[in-house]
Amino acid sequence: MSVSIEYIPTGSPVHRLHALTKLLFALAVLTISMLLSQPLPLLLLFFSLLGIAALASVSQEILSAVKGLLKVAFFLVLLQMFFYPEGTVLFAPVSSLPGLAVTDQGILFGISIALRMMVIVTSFLLFLTTTPARSTVLSLVEYLKVPYDYAFLFITALRFIPTFLEEVRLIGQAQEARAHDFSGGGPLARLKTIFPLALPLVMISLQRAERMAMAMETRGFGLPGRTYYRTEKPGAVDIMVIVALLSAVAVAVLLRF
Amino acid sequence: MPAKLTGRPLIEVRQLKHTYRSGGEALKGIDLTINTGEMIAVVGRNGAGKTTLTKHFNGLLRPTAGTVLLDGQDTAKLPVAQLARTVGYVFQNPDHQIFHERLFDEIAFGPRNLGLRGDELTARVDSALKAVDLTEYRDRDPGDLSRGQRKRAALASVLAMETAVIILDEPTSGQDYQESEQIMEILRELNRRGHTILFITHDMELVQEHAHRVLLIDDGKLVIDAPPQELFRQEQALTSAGLRLPPTAELEQRLAAFGIHSDAGTVEALATSIARRSSRIIARDSFDENCSGGVAACQ
Amino acid sequence: MLSITIENLTFSYPDCSSPALHEINLTMEAGEFIVITGATGAGKSTLLRSINGVIPHFQPGTLQGNVWLDGATPSGRVPVARVSAPQLARFIGSVFDDPEGQIVSPIVEEEIAFGLENTGVDPAQMDGRIAKALADCGISHLRHRATSSLSGGQKQRVAIAAALALAPKILVLDEPTSELDPDGTEAVLNVLSELNKNHGITIIIAEQKVTLLAPLCDRLVLLEKGRIALQGPPRQVFLHPHIFAKLGVELPAPARLAHALVQEGVLPPFDSPDAPPIPLTVEEAFTLSRQLL
Ligand SMILES: Nc1ncnc2c1ncn2[C@@H]1O[C@H](COP(=O)(O)OP(=O)(O)OP(=O)(O)O)[C@@H](O)[C@H]1O
Ligand SMILES: Nc1ncnc2c1ncn2[C@@H]1O[C@H](COP(=O)(O)OP(=O)(O)OP(=O)(O)O)[C@@H](O)[C@H]1O
Ligand SMILES: [Mg+2]
Ligand SMILES: [Mg+2]
Numbered sequence: 114m115s116v117s118i119e120y121i122p123t124g125s126p127v128h129r130l131h132a133l134t135k136l137l138f139a140l141a142v143l144t145i146s147m148l149l150s151q152p153l154p155l156l157l158l159f160f161s162l163l164g165i166a167a168l169a170s171v172s173q174e175i176l177s178a179v180k181g182l183l184k185v186a187f188f189l190v191l192l193q194m195f196f197y198p199e200g201t202v203l204f205a206p207v208s209s210l211p212g213l214a215v216t217d218q219g220i221l222f223g224i225s226i227a228l229r230m231m232v233i234v235t236s237f238l239l240f241l242t243t244t245p246a247r248s249t250v251l252s253l254v255e256y257l258k259v260p261y262d263y264a265f266l267f268i269t270a271l272r273f274i275p276t277f278l279e280e281v282r283l284i285g286q287a288q289e290a291r292a293h294d295f296s297g298g299g300p301l302a303r304l305k306t307i308f309p310l311a312l313p314l315v316m317i318s319l320q321r322a323e324r325m326a327m328a329m330e331t332r333g334f335g336l337p338g339r340t341y342y343r344t345e346k347p348g349a350v351d352i353m354v355i356v357a358l359l360s361a362v363a364v365a366v367l368l369r370f
Numbered sequence: 371m372p373a374k375l376t377g378r379p380l381i382e383v384r385q386l387k388h389t390y391r392s393g394g395e396a397l398k399g400i401d402l403t404i405n406t407g408e409m410i411a412v413v414g415r416n417g418a419g420k421t422t423l424t425k426h427f428n429g430l431l432r433p434t435a436g437t438v439l440l441d442g443q444d445t446a447k448l449p450v451a452q453l454a455r456t457v458g459y460v461f462q463n464p465d466h467q468i469f470h471e472r473l474f475d476e477i478a479f480g481p482r483n484l485g486l487r488g489d490e491l492t493a494r495v496d497s498a499l500k501a502v503d504l505t506e507y508r509d510r511d512p513g514d515l516s517r518g519q520r521k522r523a524a525l526a527s528v529l530a531m532e533t534a535v536i537i538l539d540e541p542t543s544g545q546d547y548q549e550s551e552q553i554m555e556i557l558r559e560l561n562r563r564g565h566t567i568l569f570i571t572h573d574m575e576l577v578q579e580h581a582h583r584v585l586l587i588d589d590g591k592l593v594i595d596a597p598p599q600e601l602f603r604q605e606q607a608l609t610s611a612g613l614r615l616p617p618t619a620e621l622e623q624r625l626a627a628f629g630i631h632s633d634a635g636t637v638e639a640l641a642t643s644i645a646r647r648s649s650r651i652i653a654r655d656s657f658d659e660n661c662s663g664g665v666a667a668c669q
Numbered sequence: 670m671l672s673i674t675i676e677n678l679t680f681s682y683p684d685c686s687s688p689a690l691h692e693i694n695l696t697m698e699a700g701e702f703i704v705i706t707g708a709t710g711a712g713k714s715t716l717l718r719s720i721n722g723v724i725p726h727f728q729p730g731t732l733q734g735n736v737w738l739d740g741a742t743p744s745g746r747v748p749v750a751r752v753s754a755p756q757l758a759r760f761i762g763s764v765f766d767d768p769e770g771q772i773v774s775p776i777v778e779e780e781i782a783f784g785l786e787n788t789g790v791d792p793a794q795m796d797g798r799i800a801k802a803l804a805d806c807g808i809s810h811l812r813h814r815a816t817s818s819l820s821g822g823q824k825q826r827v828a829i830a831a832a833l834a835l836a837p838k839i840l841v842l843d844e845p846t847s848e849l850d851p852d853g854t855e856a857v858l859n860v861l862s863e864l865n866k867n868h869g870i871t872i873i874i875a876e877q878k879v880t881l882l883a884p885l886c887d888r889l890v891l892l893e894k895g896r897i898a899l900q901g902p903p904r905q906v907f908l909h910p911h912i913f914a915k916l917g918v919e920l921p922a923p924a925r926l927a928h929a930l931v932q933e934g935v936l937p938p939f940d941s942p943d944a945p946p947i948p949l950t951v952e953e954a955f956t957l958s959r960q961l962l
Contacts, residue, residue: 287467291480333758333787416822518709548917612852641929
């Protein structure tokens with residue numbers, strides 16, 4: 114499974130929105146999905162996210178992530194199906210254990226949970242693939258008053274996931290190129306074969322953390338009086354989208370209560 | 371000993387294209403045949419596609435389009451660990467492979483994977499260590515070496531596998547002159563023993579001295595495939611691909627107009643030729659009036 | 670005016686029996702262009718690290734002696750060890766020998782902007798400075814690329830551009846062109862020379878490519894196992910081919926040709942009064958040879 118959480122610069126209308134707008138969007142989708150409990154509206158919400166992904170020209174990445182998520186979703190449905198007590202019993206695999214009965218509501222509930230999970234993850238993936246890390250840092254600092262150092266470190270940690278994955282790939286390559294076979298044998302053997310990947314990875318990551326601190330400080334990180342290269346202001350479209358988002362959340366709340 | 375290979379071309383590249391997911395098209399259709407026993411330099415500007423090309427030869431990268439055949443077999447269909455028995459690959463960045471706490475074990479990693487044990491293993495590792503001048507660091511932590519030393523450690527770990535084909539991505543970058551020469555000498559020795567060697571480099575001096583054939587890559591395409599002397603004659607193509615004549619070759623070319631030739635391609639040979647010429651001129655004036663065609667005509 | 674004085678500097682890495690630098694004494698004046706060279710493991714990186722503050726701020730080990738920074742504060746000279754790393758960044762820009770480990774931003778232009786932001790440069794100036802630094806390193810076309818997707822040499826150019834953009838008083842560069850193509854090497858070295866000549870920026874560079882640097886630099890320092898084996902202006906240093914041979918460092922081809930011509934008996938020995946100066950460039954070597962014909 115390859116989940117891309119890297120910023121993909123496609124220059125779409127979605128990319129041009131302010132980071133804050135997109136962050137609010139992800140949070141709004143989160144809230145709404147929590148308020149919705151029926152599969153159908155959740156499904157609608159999910160498909161509209163895919164629509165937005167298409168608009169942002171990141172469908173390929175989102176869909177490959179969704180494929181991976183489906184496995185998790187399937188597991189969630191199974192789990193909920195067997196342990197949901199209410200509703201009409203459809204069938205009971207072990208008749209002496211009524212708790213294990215599969216009910217119609219159980220299935221629906223399981224599907225809802227799974228869909229909700231997919232909706233939430235997808236909306237954050239959309240956020241990450243369409244927003245440069247730097248814009249996120251800036252809006253956190255500027256509008257949400259998070260201290261710069263923390264915001265930067267947080268986002269740097271996030272941004273290192275793709276670099277980390279790239280590193281995993283390269284180290285794997287380097288060891289395979291020395292005839293190391295990663296696919297060997299039973300579970301115990303498997304565990305052993307992973308060492309040549311895991312060890313350099315841990316070492317590189319530790320070194321990397323040290324060198325990062327060094328690279329940052331020797332370029333003045335932590336000096337007072339920091340300035341910002343490009344600060345973006347929310348535009349008219351952003352305001353409109355934010356208003357729409359807030360209304361959607363309000364409607365969802367009203368419908369629920 | 372290199373593995374016995376059939377009469378087929380060793381590596382056959384047909385219409386190879388490679389596109390990175392988050393980048394442009396790095397290779398734009400390359401056709402190429404490499405035979406057993408060649409010693410090839412791959413040159414080209416930064417970002418030309420050298421690393422991308424050579425990583426296809428042992429399956430580290432899979433073609434987006436086209437095929438790469440190793441000894442007749444499609445590399446895309448074989449696991450890298452198996453290809454590695456035939457093709458050794460030394461990476462541009464040494465830190466991607468070093469993970470042992472003792473240099474000896476780092477070098478022994480590859481040969482162990484090939485099934486070597488005991489005295490044979492020790493002998494292999496020690497001779498590789500000696501070849502790259504790191505014997506005194508045998509039991510040290512490779513993480514504590516200087517960058518140039520780490521690069522040589524990475525090199526040794528592949529040399530120790532003695533694969534039929536050895537590919538080296540900038541093996542001499544960051545090495546001093548003596549180490550560079552020594553590394554190239556090892557590669558030539560391996561080549562004499564039948565190994566096929568491919569090295570990526572920006573050092574035209576090394577190309578001139580050590581390669582039998584040069585592949586000039588530019589913008590994802592194979593622009594020139596020729597012996598070094600021929601490449602250096604096409605100065606235009608060379609400079610437009612971001613490269614330069616090595617100083618010795620440049621001197622040689624500029625002095626050629628004055629009848630100075632260096633048969634060995636070294637400055638010492640140039641000096642000899644200059645010396646001969648400058649004394650001949652005086653000599654000719656005094657006793658050889660028929661000879662006006664330069665040194666060669668005066669033999 | 671910012672100068673550096675190294676006094677009796679000895680440094681050992683942890684758990685190492687022999688020191689990596691041994692009793693180094695060296696003064697680097699403001700506006701000098703200094704090349705440090707020597708075999709691998711000779712201590713070039715260690716010397717640069719003790720100038721840019723990596724030693725002792727990040728690299729543990731035992732340090733004796735001092736590296737003084739003169740002119741950074743009104744109160745006279747201060748040891749580098751007493752100035753915090755971010756403060757040092759106001760005066761000294763660094764390029765490390767491992768460009769990959771140096772890059773901290775996901776996008777190329779952000780990487781260049783990073784240091785400018787930290788040191789409080791006016792945002793209105795940033796676009797121009799970023800564009801200039803990228804152009805100087807020949808990577809304007811990579812401005813919006815992801816740093817993780819660059820080739821080895823492209824990453825190295827980004828690291829150099831990031832240091833150039835900061836326009837520090839002193840630039841400390843550790844083998845910055847090791848993975849650059851000849852074109853890029855020439856471009857980068859010319860930019861360094863231009864910064865040095867026209868803006869008085871001190872350049873301290875560790876390199877193997879002495880041939881290219883000799884015509885540009887004021888002083889060459891040859892290290893041998895942690896000690897200074899030879900130093901001086903290139904034309905003087907090149908008078909000692911045997912030391913180069915002993916250290917395993919290549920004497921540039923123009924100088925080698927000149928020595929070979931002396932061997933052949935067509936040039937007077939370089940220590941004689943009527944000897945011509947040792948050629949540094951191909952052009953000079955060519956002119957010298959022509960005069961003999
Ligand atoms: N992992 C990657 N993702 C996306 N693009 C890449 C990746 N690796 C390389 N590229 C791009 O592909 C092109 C060819 O890169 P490659 O590494 O093959 O160049 P190279 O000739 O080895 O250059 P160098 O001399 O700088 O090492 C470059 O434009 C580079 O930016
Ligand atoms: N982190 C470290 N820990 C222990 N020893 C080290 C460390 N880094 C370097 N050394 C040792 O210190 C000596 C000097 O290393 P240094 O990196 O300064 O050499 P260098 O001249 O820069 O070499 P290169 O040309 O390979 O970069 C070497 O013998 C090296 O093995
Ligand atoms: Mg490369
Ligand atoms: Mg070094």
